[in-house]
Amino acid sequence: MFTGIVESLGKVESLQNVGGDIRLRIQTDLDMSDVQLGDSIATNGICLTVIAWGNQWYEADVSLESIHRTTLSSWKVGQTVNVEKAMLPTTRFGGHIVSGHVDVVGEITVQRQDARSLYFEVTAPPEIAKYLAEKGSITVDGISLTINHLRGNVLSLNLIPHTAERTNISTWKVGTRVNLEVDVLARYIERLLLGDKAAEHKPESKLSMEFLAQNGFLR
Structure with a gap:
């Protein structure tokens, strides 16, 4: 963790x-x-x-x-x-619980200066919108961040100068693709709500021969 x-x-x-x-x-x-x-x-x-x-x-x-x-x-x-x-049991818990299991890839769609902080809007795939909440936590490229505002599947973030100095956000620009991990509790709550139907829920793998060929794994 x-x-x-x-x-x-x-x-x-x-x-x-x-x-x-x-x-x-x-x-x-x-x-x-x-x-x-x-x-x-x-x-x-x-x-x-x-x-x-x-x-x-x-x-x-x-x-x-x-x-x-x-x-x-x-x-x-x-x-x-x-x-x-990975965190230790004695680590000061300054962010939120992060598993390192990326859910989806999002895209930076807005970037601008906002006083001394940097303002970003990230468009996430629609399927994870249900896991997002204003003032809730999300991990973006490994950074624990707070969702300031939420508009459907578009979330806004403000990053203070300290975060900008300690991370790679200086490389972010409109069009940059970023790894997103939703709050782990949201995933488990959804699974619990399925109840006995959870055993019947069998999503299909998104891996395909086309994907493997596009990324150089097939010749």
């Missing part, structure tokens, strides 16, 4: 196709002294499992499901990403 309070910035050092999925290497000044094999590090909001690491880098394998659900399929070498190690 994570808090959505970004600890450091990283850069994509390499993206290697391994057996059809991706092995990712991130360069970062994150303190890696207490990292062990199998630890989780949120990378732009994606929970990744560490398979190798050094003083200023770590590697992780990324499954097709994660590639499909997130912006990772469009990442480039040199891209800046937000990183956060």
Whole structure:
């Protein structure tokens, strides 16, 4: 679990196709002294499992499901990403409960200065609108943020100068695609409301041969 309070910035050092999925290497000044094999590090909001690491880098394998659900399929070498190690029981809980399991990809549709803060509007896929609430929490590229206003599936955010300095939002612009994770409690409440029908609910996978071909996994 994570808090959505970004600890450091990283850069994509390499993206290697391994057996059809991706092995990712991130360069970062994150303190890696207490990292062990199998630890989780949120990378732009994606929970990744560490398979190798050094003083200023770590590697992780990324499954097709994660590639499909997130912006990772469009990442480039040199891209800046937000990183956060998994929280400890003694960690000050400054954000909200973040699992690192990205729900959908949204798009920045408005960006402007708002006094000293930066104002953004993010258009989310309509299917997650039911999980969003004004003054509720959402994770955007691994950053725990408060939804200021909500208009259907369009949410507005204000980011203070401190957040701008500590994260990669300087790279955001109109058209930027971002990873979105809704509040974990909303997902469980929906599932509970299905009651006994939950066992009958079998959504189809959105993975397709077309998607795999478009992202270089088929030749």
